[in-house]
Amino acid sequence: MSRSKGLLLTWMCLLLFSGSLQAGKVGNLYQSTVPVTGQDTNERSAAIATALTQVLIKVTGESRLEERPETRGLLxxxxGFVQQYRYEKRSHPSPLxxxxxVDALYLHVQFDSNAINEALRKRGLPVWGDVRPSTLIWLAVEQGAQRYLVAADSEPGIVTELREASARRGIPILLPLLDLEDQAALSVADVWGNFRASVLKASARYQPDAVLVGRIYRQSDGLWEAAWAFYHDGNSSSWISSGALSSQVLAQGLEGTADLLAARFAPIGLSLSGGEFLLRVEAVDSLEDYARLHRYLGALQPIKSLTPDRITAGEVQFRVTLEGDYRILQQVIGLTNQLQPIAAAGGSASLEQPILPTLRYRLVQ
Known part of the structure; x- marks a missing residue:
């Protein structure tokens, strides 16, 4: 047996005793909970269709999924996609x-992730994996003559509404600590005025993938309004939301954020035919490095199959089959600090063109 094949066999055996990668993942993408009034068959069927709609929006990133003709058969x-369901009773404060x-009844549904992913791909719709960009939210609130910033441990009502809205779209969010370091770096006026340079400088300590800046206030007619600014990868977007309830306005901020991220990481219309590539990774200097790399790559949604192809001193080459365009894989890898691209002229991972296209990276130690 050659030395290369012997190393390959040894390193593959090590994987059998290695744990799975969990960091940076979004949970509960394939489950949803919807309110119901009873447990009869017809209402349960309607509730399951509603729950599936919510799941498909999370998985594809497409907020107007119900309007697409490709999804009619799915809904x-x-x-047929249900793995299990259960009824739950929850208590809510009385409006009086x-x-x-007041007790309310809910139906919690868990769907088959593999069946849903296969159905979506057959219809040419994207499957947005569970490794997703994190968004740091700086939110300034005006109540009467007072303005203040929302921290992770303050304003439980607002924080809950933000977290629920982000969960509905499968978007990881961060909220600032507003400790002495934050207070020295950023003021309420900075956030209210959306002073980009100050906001992004103060955000750096949290190392988010994106930043959402919002200011929310109540107008003289009683309606709530918010102005949003979103920063990601050197680009910016802004929009206004309004509604009778603050929760509606906050949800619209997260909806806009999810739509922008989905357009980047789960675009509709990008080639979903997949293809075979070689992925070459340098600085793999030990069995532990190889095991960590294999676990990491195996957990990435765009990768359909991953086969070690060649091992040399300090370098591993995998033969990879992708679900979708290789650019999506590059973007997903860019969300983590596991691999550093060996840059081509454009600054992303080099895509060479030998017999098979080859992406080149370096393992971060």
């Missing part, structure tokens, strides 16, 4: 003062 056959909490 009409929603029950001095009244006992």
């Amino acid at each position: 009409s056959g929603a029950s 003062p001095d009244q006992a909490p």
